[in-house]
Amino acid sequence: MEPRILELRGEIDRINRELLKLLSERARIAGAIGDIQTELGLSHYDPVREEEMLAYLTAENPGPFSDAVIKKLFKEIFKASLVLQEREDKRKFLYSRETKPEDTQVRVKNAVFGGEPLIIAGPCAIESEEQMFTTAEFLAARGVKVLRGGAFKPRTSPYAFQGLGVEGLRLGRAAADKYGMAFVTEVMDTRDVEVVSQYADILQIGARNMHNFALLKEAGRSHMPVLLKRGLSATVEEWFYAAEYILSQGNGQVILAERGIRTYEKWTRNTLDLSGAVLAKQLTHLPVVVDVTHATGRIELMAPLARAALAAGVDAVHVEVHPNPKVAMSDNNQQMDFEQFDAFLNQVRDLLEPARASG
């Protein structure tokens, strides 16, 4: 090797090491700024500050690199610091397994979310005493521990049936009590959290309200177990952030529910995002439910997808069951009748009772 090149390369090596030291020192200082920003609830990304730094760096640029090249190099350094600051933040989220490695169990009456796999079942909407009691009796006899039923219904059209309200809550509570079940029902309005909490064991926050931050906070303050459905077009990250709103109010009893996301597909009501459900199991410590009714809207798909979800390790499957779906006041094409539910149960039973099935 030519000795002059060798000597210059030695210089380059020295400068590389110095740059490395300076970059690391810069990263440590950026990290300290990031901690203060996190503490104050400020964003780490500050475009004005970036502009300011790029302005003096290009103004003082002695060459031979062009201003564009200097900008590009420093922007890479800025980006690396930002990634570092954001990664530090993630560690502090309450939903994250990095904060709490062990699974969270949510106990409601005889049901333990995060224990043996569960089924949540019941009609879309609570319509009458007879409908609710017949359904509860039928489901309880099949070992279903959690009864669902909507008293306040979020309907696409404001002219569609909006639910029985408090009378519906009363019927749901009475039916669940008679058959020893837990009762889950949706709350849509911050003003209703109190009354729904009086009747329900679990507050459901529906897909359309996943981004209703006032409602999330109010549900957090209630200290009731909360079943949080993923929004129609919410990313997994947005879903977790919604859970964080509840958790940050000191309410650790959050159950995540994947209920299908909106895609271009028309042959199913939504597209079940099983990846999202599994990510929720892996990245959070919270119990995860898969709602196969709203995810598919097709009864023939419910058992296969419930099997897939249970095999993938989710904690519960959610289905809608109605004594006579043809006359149901909402979602009548996708609620199972009793015969269909029995067939469904037969198809998933081995995954619900793994110990008994193998023994």
Ligand SMILES: [Mn+2]
């Ligand atoms: Mn429904």
